[in-house]
Amino acid sequence: MMALPPPNLPRKRGDGFRLTPIGRQLAQLPVDPRLGRMVIEAAKNGSLHEVMMIVSALSIQDPRERPQEKQQSAxxxxxxxxDKESDFLAFVNLWHFIQAQQKELSKKPVP
Structure with missing residues (x-):
């Protein structure tokens, strides 16, 4: 079973496309299929938490983008x-910081 036939393969009337098992899983995820594939493989390999951070960062506008007049401050x-080694690890560091801030804010009593 092929997900898609080669483009030059003649097709007969009634030929349908069928999703592969992974294609069905990808269809359930609300992200780009390439990112969804990362999520599926990470779940199999025990690295889902880390990959979810990266997929989250890649699914939105880069949080490091900033207005021209505020570049230095940002x-x-x-x-x-x-991180000297990886931009992705910078996203992970930012994710951990945000989680810590949310946890800290949720501890504060409401006035």
């Missing part, structure tokens, strides 16, 4: 999340 604030 660069200074984002520097704390930087």
């Amino acid at each position: 660069d200074d604030k984002h520097r704390r999340f930087a």
Whole structure:
């Protein structure tokens, strides 16, 4: 069973396309199929938490983008999340920071 036939293969009337098992899983995920495939494989390999952070970051506008007039200030604030080895690890660092901030804010009593 092929997900899609080669483009030059003649087709007969009534030929239908059928999703592969992975295609059916991807169809259930609300992300780009390439990112969804990362999620599926990560779930199999025990790295879902880490990959979800990366997929989340790749699914939205880059949070490091900033207005021209505030570049220096934004660069200074984002520097704390930087990783010499990987931009993706910078996303992971930012994710951990946001989670810690949310946890801290949820502990504060409501006035």
